[in-house]
Amino acid sequence: MNLLINYIKGFLSRSGSYVISATILARVFSFIASWLALKFIENDELGVVLFAYNIVIFLLPISGFGLNQSLIRYGALLKTEEEKNSLFLYVLKKGVLASLLLVFLLIIGSFFITFKFENTQVYLIILSFLIIPTFVFEIIRAQFRLQHNNKSFAYTEFIHSIILLISILLLSYFFKEMGYAIALLVTPLATSILFINKLNINFKSTIKTTIATFSFWKYGFFASLSNVVTQLLFVIDILLIGYLLEDTEMITNYRYISLIPFSLLFLPRVFIATDFVTFTEKIYDKNYIVNYIKSYVLFFVFASVFLVLFCWLFSGTILGLLDKSFIQFTETFLILMFGITGIYILRGLFGNLLSSIGKANTNYYIASFGLLLNIISNYYLIPKYGIKGAAITSALLMWLTGILSAVLFWYLYKKLLLKKL
Structure with missing residues (x-):
């Protein structure tokens, strides 16, 4: 505690x-x-x-x-x-x-x-x-x-x-x-x-930076590409529901049912935005990083359990506030709520830790892999289960990409620390 x-x-x-x-x-x-x-x-x-x-x-x-x-x-x-x-x-x-x-x-x-x-x-x-x-x-x-x-x-x-x-x-x-x-x-x-x-910057300063190497530009390029692909991960479900079901009503249903779960993703972003500079400055201090990870994961495990339990108990009321017709999609809503806990606990943290050790390209590869699996899985699950199939795909990928981020971070971090010795 x-x-x-x-x-x-x-x-x-x-x-x-x-x-x-x-x-x-x-x-x-x-x-x-x-x-x-x-x-x-x-x-x-x-x-x-x-x-x-x-x-x-x-x-x-x-x-x-x-x-x-x-x-x-x-x-x-x-x-x-x-x-x-x-x-x-x-x-x-x-x-x-x-x-x-x-x-x-x-x-x-x-x-x-x-x-x-x-x-x-x-x-x-x-x-x-x-x-x-x-x-x-x-x-x-x-x-x-x-x-x-x-x-x-x-x-x-x-x-x-x-x-x-x-x-x-x-x-x-x-x-x-x-x-x-x-x-x-x-x-x-x-x-x-x-x-x-x-x-408070002197814009007339002529001091040149020495850190702006090819790696500097490469990092930014892959970080930006990773953000684009991540955006696609959230958009592709809507596009494939429209293409595979040919039902605009189902597009609207999924858009509004996913509105609350996806909106709640602001919480880990706020914590990371506040802490990113601090843990990047101390990235070579293994004890600090391990303690930060334990603290972050503990906090978001509690937050995830609370949110999922709350939504499970009051899902009908929550969806009814949007529209009474959405109550029939309670399972889809709860699947998405479970999915975002994968970002809360793993992906949000370890994706940014990968960035802090300079591995923005790894985030890009993980997001691209997730996008490919998203398309393949949705082609099978959406025709079979409708918008619930899209929710299942999204939830599984949020957890899968989170686990991949965690595994790859620890592997690359150990290599980084060994190189530092």
């Missing part, structure tokens, strides 16, 4: 309460902003903007060629603030150029695609520029974490959500769908402008 208490105290001492509060509030404000957009904009027009936006969202993880991922991992290994600031300036310059290249390629590519909906290309071109301010926003957040300033990191999340809410309220009301697209674009830009000076 002392292990659990010390873990929670450590999390709170690193301003974890600010991070978790800001994350929850951001989700609430984002929901309100989406609701406002529905009130001010016709559904068919809003759908066109969202279609273009989803294309851009899929590419956001590779903005800056993933250099924001490299910054947080390699920056944590640097000893001085001067070195970390120098690395930030390098990532800012190179990452913006890489993001500009992606924007250019996306715009050029849009001229070779025949879009089904009118004005899709216009919105895609506008929203493609979202790649640049989003990258800058992410590296500012990463730098706050490197400075162990999780309070400011949390504020970036909170202020971003406030600006999003206000901009969507005003711009959607006056300029409809075009205003909504502009609101999405200006939100990370405005937030970045507000916070970049709070980093």
